[in-house]
Amino acid sequence: MKNILASACVRTGFALALGAAGLALTLYGTRIVAAQVPDAPTSQAAAADTALQNAGKLVNAGQFQQASDVLRLFLQAEPKSATAHTLLAYSLLRLNDPKSSLAEYTLASAIEPPSAVDLQNVAKDYVLLGDLSDADHWASIAVHTDDRDAEAWYGLGRIRYSLQRFQDAADCFQRVLALAPRSVKAENNLGLAYEGLNRTEDAVEAYRQAIQWQQNAASPSEQPLLNLGIFLLHQGKLPEAQVLLTQAVAIAPRDPRIREQLGHLYLQLNQFQEAQRQFEEAIALRPDDPSLHFMLGKVLHQEGQEQKAKSEFARSAALSGYHSTPAPN
Secondary structure, eight states: OEEEOSOOSOEEEEEEEEETTEEEEEEEEEEOOOEEEOOOOHHHHHHHHHHHHHHHHHHHTTOHHHHHHHHHHHHHHOTTOHHHHHHHHHHHHHTTOHHHHHHHHHHHHTTSOOOHHHHHHHHHHHHHTTOHHHHHHHHHHHHHHOTTOHHHHHHHHHHHHHTTOHHHHHHHHHHHHHHSTTOHHHHHHHHHHHHHTTOHHHHHHHHHHHHHHTTTOSSOOSHHHHHHHHHHHHTTOHHHHHHHHHHHHHHOTTOHHHHHHHHHHHHHTTOHHHHHHHHHHHHHHSTTOHHHHHHHHHHHHHTTOHHHHHHHHHHHHHHHTOOSOOOOO
16 A cells, blocks of 8 residues: 555535534635555456446436445445445435435535535435425525526525525526526426415416426426416316316326315316215325315215215314314305
């Protein structure tokens, strides 16, 4: 083994530290890093590169558990691989294990500075943990790290919308549209932000624009159809709402929100059997939602199925933590 200069350049970077309060970003100063590097055989380096490439392929294929297993094994032999820690962190994020994901991003950042994408994923970890304040912090750092990254601005916009900072969210989505014109998801979310600001005409225009942009898309999004459909339903514009919600459910038949809104629509149209079917479909997809059981109870009451209605009201009350049966009107 011989001493060599592992880094011949001076750099300023970021390090992440995981403590009791979570991740903290620290700017570390100018330094030259020297290390002891072994004379590893070329075959070992090639094998390591191949292992990482295979793990990357598993991640790209969405096989996150398999990738996680491969990367954990790899890191036993190569614990200083920032790439491996980052890939493992992302895999754990996709496996809905945000705490473990954050720990891996921390280890990766101790080896090399995180990218804007890494910081976006750290923010997503905090969203999964329900910590929107820290999520906003990390998403903000991501956009400052690379202010030309449309996905970073979109992620920050979603977090700020969740924080009910609607104007800030709208500003973020407008920035996305400047960087990625005709982005359906950004335009749709701009509509949501406008609704939050009570700019209803602007919201409707944004939803319609998003729908128009995806007219010829191979995989259109149900979201602008759903959001405009809900708005029109609340406005009592039932025929157009029905068209939009029917299109939305054709795209995403297993989305309980669409089934729920169709249930409300058919209830308003006094089409009780169809309303019952939609609420039953929604409950099958989201069985622990008390409001869905309550609405199904209302429909069953309208149909004269009193015993079934009482059962649904009782189920709704149990899920809500109440002990009394709601009135059927």
